[in-house]
Amino acid sequence: MLPRIADSLSFLYLDIVRVHQDDTGVCAEVTSERHGTETVYLPTAALSCVLLGPGMSITARALATFARHGTSVLVTGSGSVRCYAATLPDSLTTTWLERQTRAWADDTKRLAVAGAMYEKRFGTGTAPAGSTLAQLRGLEVQRVKAHYRLLAQQYKIGRFRRAYDPDSWDTQDPVNLALSSANTCLYGIVHAAILALGCSPALGFVHNGNQQAFVYDIADLYKADLTIPLAFSLHASVNPEAEARRSFRDGLRLFKLLPRIVADVQTLLDPEAQLDVPDPEEQLVDLWDPVTGVIPGGINHGEDS
Numbered sequence: 001m002l003p004r005i006a007d008s009l010s011f012l013y014l015d016i017v018r019v020h021q022d023d024t025g026v027c028a029e030v031t032s033e034r035h036g037t038e039t040v041y042l043p044t045a046a047l048s049c050v051l052l053g054p055g056m057s058i059t060a061r062a063l064a065t066f067a068r069h070g071t072s073v074l075v076t077g078s079g080s081v082r083c084y085a086a087t088l089p090d091s092l093t094t095t096w097l098e099r100q101t102r103a104w105a106d107d108t109k110r111l112a113v114a115g116a117m118y119e120k121r122f123g124t125g126t127a128p129a130g131s132t133l134a135q136l137r138g139l140e141v142q143r144v145k146a147h148y149r150l151l152a153q154q155y156k157i158g159r160f161r162r163a164y165d166p167d168s169w170d171t172q173d174p175v176n177l178a179l180s181s182a183n184t185c186l187y188g189i190v191h192a193a194i195l196a197l198g199c200s201p202a203l204g205f206v207h208n209g210n211q212q213a214f215v216y217d218i219a220d221l222y223k224a225d226l227t228i229p230l231a232f233s234l235h236a237s238v239n240p241e242a243e244a245r246r247s248f249r250d251g252l253r254l255f256k257l258l259p260r261i262v263a264d265v266q267t268l269l270d271p272e273a274q275l276d277v278p279d280p281e282e283q284l285v286d287l288w289d290p291v292t293g294v295i296p297g298g299i300n301h302g303e304d305s
Helices: 060-068 095-105 107-122 133-155 166-171 174-197 213-219 227-233 240-255 257-269
Strands: 009-014 018-021 026-032 036-041 049-052 072-076 083-087 286-289 293-296
Touching: 018 060, 026 060, 049 174, 060 083, 072 174, 083 174, 095 107, 095 257, 107 133, 107 257, 133 227, 174 213, 174 227, 174 240, 174 257, 213 257, 227 240, 240 257
Parallel strands: 009 049, 049 072
Antiparallel strands: 018 026, 026 036, 072 083, 286 293
16 A cells, blocks of 8 residues: 655655566565565556665666656665665656745745744744744743653653763663654654655754754654653653654554655645645545446455455
8 A cells, every 4th residue: 555645745665675677567575484475566657755674675777767767765764764865866856845945045935934833833823923033942942841841740750851962872861862762763754755855854944054954844843742752751761762763663653744744844835835635544545346436445345245
């Protein structure tokens, strides 16, 4: 099942398989003692982005086919968490990169996008018209600290202070360790989605001066819902980093993060556009019947047979 998301963008995640090109097309092979070798052919022309997870091998001929069909190939961690490298085809549209660049280069538009980001995080009306970026940052600090205090009281861990020190990593408390680990995973999947859209990870609207500036901007939209509560829930964990990574990966399936990232990026860069964002609960795959035509998939039709 290939999830269709905004801008007709589809993602396919693969791991522990071998991808190669044969006379028919690009296929993924899985070999096991129980089932032998199983082959699944990939609809390369219909894919916008392929995420290659751990245990993957892919041939040069298969990569060339993806490139000819305009498919981006990303090397990611397990469950598409963390993005390590990407190949972007020449045919990838520059539509969203151009919109990002125009908004980034104009100070008025850049501030408007930054304000829209804060409103997505904290609610409509929380970024008053005419606010400077410094004022918006001040509002952010107040709200994030209040969120920390609320969660600290909920989990009865006393006062919490956010700290990130790579040089003293092992001396940090479990919440800080879990939060740093989960945030790193979040940055990876946001990076993957931004590249698949053809945008630049470096052109941020709130963050600046880093090749991941736009990644940090977009990731901030989801921390209050995803990584911060997760980190506090692991305050008593003996291995908070590993548990944070596993729990974050499991949470992505429920949060439907990839479609949401794409829709949010497009809305921020072009708020006037009428984007066709499908309902996440909408049935993605139908079945064909020669008599009745299209019928819903994903349900048990055994009672009707």
